[in-house]
Amino acid sequence: MFRQSLTLRSPHYLGVLRHARDTPELHPLFPKQTIGRRSLSEDASSRVTRRIHAYYFVPIKQRPVFVEYVNGRAQQLSWSPQGKLVKRWKESYEPEEDEEDVEERPRKVTSTVSSVTARISSWFRQMFLPTNYPHSVHRSYAPYHILQFFETTLGTVVSVLCNQALLTSVGVSAEGSIFGAVAVQWIIKDGAGEIAKLFFIRRFSPYFDSHPKTLDLLGEGIGSLGSGLQIATLLVNPTPTNFLLCAAGGNVFKLIGNAIWFTTHIKFVRYFSQNGNVGDVAAKEESQASVAQLFGYAVGMSLLTFSHSAGYLYSIFALAVPVHIGVSALMLRFAAFELLTLPRVSLLANAFASTESESKRTVKGLKEVERSNATGLFGEFYKTKEDHLVTLAPRVEDCIGNTDADIERWETCMEAFEVNFDFRLPQATLTKSVFITSIRMKDIFSIRPLQLMPLSQSSSTHQ
Template sequence: MPIFDVGRAHRYLPYHGLQFVEAILGTLVSVLCNQALLVSVGVSAEGSIFGAVAVQWIIKDGAGELAKLFFIRKYSSFFDSHPKTFNLIGAANVLFGSGLQIASLIVPSTATYFLLCAAGGNVFKMIGGAFWFTTHIKFVRCFAQQGNTGDVAAKSESQASIGQLLGYAAGIGLLAVSHSAPYLYSIFALTVPAHLAVTAWMLRVATFELLTLPRLSHLADEFVGNREVVSLKQLEAEKKTGLFGEFYKRKENAYVSLTPRLEDIITTDSLKDRRIWDACMHAFDVRILLSSYLTK
């Protein structure tokens, strides 16, 4: 494991250690999927030309790309505010898609069923991969303490590559025992909970010292009620902002909201929004006046 003297965050080592285990488990599941799909294609392609198999494979990948574009466009605004949640959702999508692809071994050996399993599974896997990739950038920036984003990303990629190689080796070794569907599903059933548990643990280890809206609302409530501001460690221990600090425990806990954007104020006819903007501007002016007074 690479060690940075001063250019890494204190959570770098445990996070990437868990990411290494996650890469091994994920690659192992991928090997099972590939084996199932290859067997399925071999059966469904009996008596057919190889071109038909190629068309099926292209449709499988094309469906995944289209679905990925749709979901990224729909949820892109939440990737910055809920990176850990979408990272976990991405991992779950990949595993669910893998389960669908392994199901190609137990459905009738026709092109239609192959596409349902292969393309359907690939849709979930590519959506999950897109969620992981877009949110992983935030993790890299979190660990790059001195702006060494490229260095941290390169080391993370090298660690993932080693994990994938070990996953391939484990998958090939397990496939040497049997290729049957019950055997593959038994390995899959053991790997999935372990994979999700490691992912959730890894995300808990990566502490983002960011003042999210749920955290800010909780801190404001604590200050108004008890006249004290709890530390980030206490806030995480209380779990009043969800597992990853990205959600309100109850909707009524949303005491704080962001000031409307200027373009919304200019284009809206809502008197409430204008009053909120005026109040924020007044508070800003008062703070500036007080600061000027104190510096005299």
């Protein structure tokens, strides 16, 4: 575009007057200044002059004056050409722009499509990804949650099939019964599941810390079993008793599976949060689950448009459940956290101590331990009972055994070692590579009282 003069009307743009020989630029402090005319002589002999003034609009790069970090995000504060303070939230994934020469800036064309794409990408990140992703989460966050999307979708499809079976059967079984009201049957179904969940948690809650991945996979299988029982309401004789047996029994398994999933998932969220952003990671997982559930509802309703028969529902169920369990196992396999479980501690200690040469003793890394499969699929089990080599804080009855220890010898040990035996069992999973050793009390009791000495003297004697 060619004009003889240019008056900048927008303070957010820098006008550049380009000529064939030189390029005077407008200072950003004077955005509304009018660029004067300059003549260029094409032919000095004929003294014919032509005024060619080509200009381009390029954005002014606002230099950040301050960068403030608030809740994991960086806020840039800069001054606008009007002298106002401009605030802009900047995520860590946004690259810093290098300073460019003014001659090169006009050559860049800002496309509307790219601007819309950038806005959509920013909206997507704010809606579904934790702040400062991927720097604020664990390295296994992406593969785990991609698979979790498909897992949630398949689970929602199965849930749609169960609801269809329950709604169909409850309408038939509600006729002529004291439990005829649909609401009463639904309350009994949900109440039975809640009561069973209480007893399950009371019995198996200690294992949620030591075997979270195994219990998570077990919970998926239990929930699938409950879905199969609920679909069976279409196969049994349509009576209120049969409906309650199938529906309530299925709901018991489904609620137990959900309780296992939510309990173990709390640990996973904490492991994924590298910067202490547990709430942000948990909130973004809820938004991801909402999209997966909506997608599952759409797929489930589309499948129900073909048929509502029990055989059709069970055929879809038979296809969806194995895929669901397989995706869950693969998802948990990808979530490889740097944790020292007891089986891993035993494996590392055995490998380190079994090396004959001290110069060749090394400690295996996490990938090597995972590839060896010596601690089970998820690193939570011993391959054999002989691999159980390390015990943390043994129980008192195991330490004492059947030793006939009188009270005088017990008090003598207490005074000699100057310790206060406060037995508190640590968690089954270690988060730091610290090996804990303990003195077995039955070995202490076998020592004669006259041979006891303080720890400082005994250590100096061994040295």
